[in-house]
Amino acid sequence: MKRMLGLLLVLLLSVGVLAGCGGGTEKAAPEANATVYKIATDTTFAPFEFQNDAGKYVGVDIDILAAIAADQGFKYELSPLGFNAAVAALESNQADGVIAGMSITAERQKKYDFSAPYYDSGVVMAVSAANDTIKSYKDLAGKKVAVKTGTEGATFAESIKDANGFELVYFDESPMMYEDVKTGNSVACFEDYPVMGYGISQGNGLKMVTDMEKGSSYGFAVLKGKNQDLLKMFDAGLKNIKANGKYQEILDKYISAK
């Protein structure tokens, strides 16, 4: 038993030392055209990233990334890992960048460098389409509300839950959050506006009863101090596709203007 504990300690210490090293070993700047950048994204965050009927990943994020890569002439490999896993991959250097409808927040800016915002979003509440009793945040008193871990929706719900007296239940993925509301385990959920709008148009069985809360903007993220050339190319490319109309074309394709 003692020996086991000793071994465990050694393991933990070595892990700590390795973690400490991470920051110091900066890779030499790679040649822009030779490297294939690994970009991580969410599994399903429609209309930003989702699989179409043919099983191919499409969406605002995916198309913007493709357009920018074409504009700037860099190669990339896309891996849809799920939001939390994508961020973890970035942190452990398994991925060079993350594009996953990621809101630019002060907290995240401590750890990541963000591109210029490529989409202005906000948070909205949704309830089951069959529900007629929830009309405002006040009606949530004493009820359960579903949110997705690490999202702006969760942060917003956390900020108003005490004032309105509701309880939060956290899920990993949006579809599970919707299911929880449809089943009636939770009465409402909070989600980014474009995502909820798209989900409702696709028949996810929910409806919006409140207006969008003005929220943050989405940005492309790299680990702080790393892959700066990739970030620069993203910003330059974004400016170009906004100028040549490609950017608006992509938005119109996925998010219908009301």
Add this chain to the structure above:
Amino acid sequence: MELGRVFVEVNPLLFNGLWITVEVTFLSLLLAFILGLCSCFMGLSDKAPLQWISKMYVWLIRGTPLLVQVFYVYFAIPQLFQFLGFDLRFTPFSAGVITLTLNAGAYMSEIFRGAINAVNPGQMEAARSLGLSKWQAMRRVVLPQALRICLPSLVNQFIITLKDSSLISVIGLADIMYQAKIYVGRSMESFATYTWVALFYLVLIAVLTKLANTVERRTQI
């Protein structure tokens, strides 16, 4: 170092979750033990329908992933009942206990069956020839020996179920894993947080193993 700072922040959260993890696991294992024994006896009975039910149950549970079972119990079954007009709803806790009980019960059923078959048939014959009924012989002679034989496999199943309980966090059960995921979502400190989560489970299982070893030593002949 990050590890220390994260520990200070995440430790109270993980302790909140620890209690739920222990509660869900303990309750599920207790019920699964009973369910497993029932299913095992049904499987060993000479009545074909009982045998069939036991076989179906084990086949169904062993043939589907636990994650699917969790979703099924928590989302699909209530919606099915609501469709039929009943207002059935589970809390994440009850859905977790139901799923883990069903899951561990199937594996325990097979563990018990193997152990009972491992007891020398001569034991049953001897007991029967002394005038005990089949049920008496099973309860007083075969089963005590079988339980001793299956103890290591049973402990193994306990450990597996304890770890499997982390999967229930996907439906919002506030266990260790759930607390960790919320913290990671907020702080983005995935590496350090999961290191502490691993340690929490390691300690829990070390305690469980120690307990099991004591029981095993005491039941030795």
